Amino acid sequence: MKTKLYVLYGGKSVEHEVSLKTAVTVLLSIDEARFEVYPIYITPDGLWCTPGHLSKEALTIERLIAEPAFRDPARSIGEILSGVMALPGPKVVMPLLHGSNGEDGTMQGLLELLNVPYVGNGVLSAALTLDKAMSKQILAQADIQQTKYMVSRFEEWSMDEAAVLRDVEHSIGYPCYVKPASLGSSIGISRCMNRGELLSGIREAFSYDKKLVIEREVDGREIQVAVIGNERPLASFPGEFIHEHSFFDYESKYMDKRLTMSIPAKLADGLTPRIRELAIRAYQAHGCEGLARVDFFLDSEGELFLNEINALPGFTNFSMYPVMWERTDGTSYSELIEKLIGHAIARHKNKQTLKYTR
Known part of the structure; x- marks a missing residue:
C-alpha cells in the first residue's frame, strides 16, 4: 500500500504566494510510485479545501488554488480532517506553510493532536525559530555570537x-x-x-x-547553511547569494533574475567547519528536527554573527536549501524530500514509545 502524503500549502500568511511556489516544486518532484498525494489548499482567510488530484503535466500555481465548499473555518477544516485526512492506511503530512499560522507551531500543534507524522520542526522549535526575539534569547544562552x-x-x-x-x-x-x-x-x-x-x-x-x-547592521557577507536530521543532524557546505543589493529584501530574493549562488562559499581556511558546527549548535539549541536553514553574517574582520534560523526555508528548485545539499553530497531534490519524510516518520515512531498513563 502506498503511503498517503498530505501536502498543505497556501495559508493565512503574508507568505502565501511563497508557499504556492514551494508547493508546485514539491508536488512535481514527489515519487508517485511510492506516495499517494493529496494536495490541501489553505486560503488567505484560513479556509481548507482540496483541488483534488493534479496531474504533473498540467500542474501550475493557478491549478493549486481551490474554492472552499464552506465559508466557516471550523467547518472547512473539519471536512478535510474527517474526509480526506481520515482515509485508512499509512500517512504523513508535509506542511509547506511559510510564516504565521503554519511555520509558528500552530499547525504543528494540530498535527500532534491528530497523531500523524509530519515533516519539519515540532511545536516548540517551530514557534521559537519564527519568533526572532525568543530565538535571540536562545542563541544568547547557547553563547552564539549575534549582532x-x-x-x-x-x-x-x-x-x-x-x-x-x-x-x-x-x-x-x-x-x-x-x-x-x-x-x-x-x-x-x-x-x-x-x-x-x-x-x-x-x-x-x-x-x-x-x-x-x-x-x-553587520557590514559583510551573508552565509547560509542547510541542516537536516533529528537527534544527529548534518550540516551542508555553506553557501551565499552573490548580489549587489544593500538590503536583500523580498523583491531582491524572489524577483531578481541576476542572483547567483556560490556553493561552497569562498571562505578563509578553517571557517567552513566552524560555520557548520555553529549551525548544528544553533539547530540543537532550538530543539529543531527535520530541517532548518541557519544564516550568518561574516564581517570584514572575519567575525561571525548568527543572523537567524529559518525552520521552513524556501524550497523551490532555485532555493538555497535544496541546492546546498545537492552540492554537498549529491542529494537530488526528490531524494531530499524522501529524506525529510523519512525523518518525519522516524520521529513519529519514536514518540509512540512514550507513556501517557501511569
Whole structure:
C-alpha cells in the first residue's frame, strides 16, 4: 500500500504566494510510485479545501488554488480532517506553510493532536525559530555570537514613540534593521539610515506584528547553511547569494533574475567547519528536527554573527536549501524530500514509545 502524503500549502500568511511556489516544486518532484498525494489548499482567510488530484503535466500555481465548499473555518477544516485526512492506511503530512499560522507551531500543534507524522520542526522549535526575539534569547544562552539588538513592543511604542526612537539611536545606532518578530521572506523589514526612516520602518513593521526586533547592521557577507536530521543532524557546505543589493529584501530574493549562488562559499581556511558546527549548535539549541536553514553574517574582520534560523526555508528548485545539499553530497531534490519524510516518520515512531498513563 502506498503511503498517503498530505501536502498543505497556501495559508493565512503574508507568505502565501511563497508557499504556492514551494508547493508546485514539491508536488512535481514527489515519487508517485511510492506516495499517494493529496494536495490541501489553505486560503488567505484560513479556509481548507482540496483541488483534488493534479496531474504533473498540467500542474501550475493557478491549478493549486481551490474554492472552499464552506465559508466557516471550523467547518472547512473539519471536512478535510474527517474526509480526506481520515482515509485508512499509512500517512504523513508535509506542511509547506511559510510564516504565521503554519511555520509558528500552530499547525504543528494540530498535527500532534491528530497523531500523524509530519515533516519539519515540532511545536516548540517551530514557534521559537519564527519568533526572532525568543530565538535571540536562545542563541544568547547557547553563547552564539549575534549582532546587538533590542526588542520593541507595540504597547511601549504607542505610549511614547519618541522614547523608543531615542533608545534605538542610543543602543543600536545607524544603519539598523527593523524587523517584525515573527515573519520571514524579508517582509516588513526596513533598513534605516536616519530617524525619519526609522520612524516609517517601525510603523511599517508594526502593521505586521506587535513585537519588533531592531538590529545593528553587520557590514559583510551573508552565509547560509542547510541542516537536516533529528537527534544527529548534518550540516551542508555553506553557501551565499552573490548580489549587489544593500538590503536583500523580498523583491531582491524572489524577483531578481541576476542572483547567483556560490556553493561552497569562498571562505578563509578553517571557517567552513566552524560555520557548520555553529549551525548544528544553533539547530540543537532550538530543539529543531527535520530541517532548518541557519544564516550568518561574516564581517570584514572575519567575525561571525548568527543572523537567524529559518525552520521552513524556501524550497523551490532555485532555493538555497535544496541546492546546498545537492552540492554537498549529491542529494537530488526528490531524494531530499524522501529524506525529510523519512525523518518525519522516524520521529513519529519514536514518540509512540512514550507513556501517557501511569
